[in-house]
Amino acid sequence: MRRTLCLAAMAMALFIGKPAFAEVISFIGKTYSPDHMEVMSPHATPEELKIFDAMAKEVKDKRGEDAEPPVKPFTGRMKVSKMLADIGQHVDSDQRLLEYAFPPEDLLSEERKLSQADLRGMEANLESLRSDIATKRKKLEEARMRYAKGAASQQEMSDIIKDMELARLKERILDDNLRMEREMAKGELELAKAKFGPKASAHNLPGQSWITSPVAGYVLWVNPEVKPGMILTKKTKLFVVGSMDPILVRALVHEIQLAKLRVGDKATIAFDTMPGKTYEATIIRIPMTANQTDVQLPSHFEVELSLPNPGLTLKEGMRGQVSVQVPDGPR
Structure with a gap:
């Protein structure tokens, strides 16, 4: 018991x-x-472009026409060169997943935009015009001295003054056009930097670039429609990594x-x-x-x-x- x-x-x-x-x-x-991460192509979406336009307008309104504009998002074309990762592959953070290049015709177009040949020509014309104005100013002073001595007529002085006024009008117009051309060149350079990287210039347009992994992990998905030789023109989902x-x-x-x-x-x-x-x-x-x-x-x-x-x-x-x-x- x-x-x-x-x-x-x-x-x-x-x-x-x-x-x-x-x-x-x-x-x-x-x-x-x-940490499921979608890896996209660098193209801007229409919504991102609207946000950029609003930001650029706000900067201009607050800081004036000479304010530094925000960098415009990428909207160009990219040609897939190589697929560097496949499903199930382990990748490190910042490891290259895809190599792409810019079409040669796009590079040539960008080089022409960044060459600033028109800008240099306008600067030379403005410098020549200002030199001509200085010559006319000296000529006017000499005419006034001769007029004081009775060796020059009033008509001669009037003609020189009219020539100077016309030259100064051309100078103002050319100066305004040159300022606008410089702004456009500045904008083109910002666009080039958005497409080709921060070191882009007329003499430095890289022919290729890479899409990299945002995190360390495994490639969970690869877009089956993206193949070498394909040209992408809009934001495209390329990989999923996690x-x-x-x-x-x-x-x-x-x-x-x-x-x-x-x-x-x-x-x-x-x-x-x-x-x-x-x-x-x-x-x-x-x-x-x-x-x-x-x-x-x-x-x-x-x-x-x-x-x-x-x-x-x-x-x-x-x-x-x-x-x-x-x-x-x-x-």
Whole structure:
């Protein structure tokens, strides 16, 4: 009898020492890379161009016509030379993923724009005109001296003055045109820097450039339509890069079930693609706001779990059944 009581007491102690699980909460989740990053071509979107135009106008309004304008986003053409990364490949941050070049006709066009030949010609013409004005001014002084001595007529002086006024008018027009040409040349250089890099100039237009990875991780996706020789003229999604170990599982959980979950709870996940196998995961995030705002609909919250994936057997986008055992009583 005494032995039976002792065994019963030990069993009761073990029972009290372990939490009693009241139920298993189940929901569907999907795998995601923790730092899923889309790698795009450098082209500006129409929305980005609108933002640039608004910024440029604001700078001009606040600082005047001579203010330094913001760098205009890239809108040119790029020709794909080489694909340097493939799906599943591990890449480091800033590693080259794609090599591209600028079409030769675009380079020639840019070189002509940046050559500033017209600008140099206008500067030479202005310098010659100012030299001519100085000569006319000296000629007018001599005519005035001769007029004082009665050796020059009033008509001669009037003709010289008219010539000087005409030359000064040409000087103002040429000076205004030269200022506008300089502004245009400055804008063309900024555009070239946006296309070819900060060191771009009339004598330094690189024939090629590269798309690099923003993070260290694995190449998860490659645009199948982008091939060597293809010319891109608008913003294009090229790659998806992200880490895969650990991998995240995100799931929408009903508000009634959510009240029973806590950060740190352990879960098991069974994936349809791997029957008979389960994975251990941990809840790492429970949001404070629901995904829906409609008061007529029940609220669901996006819960996040962390799942070790050392063999990279789990891929991004896999669906799985998540099960969490929650203890009985208040938490």
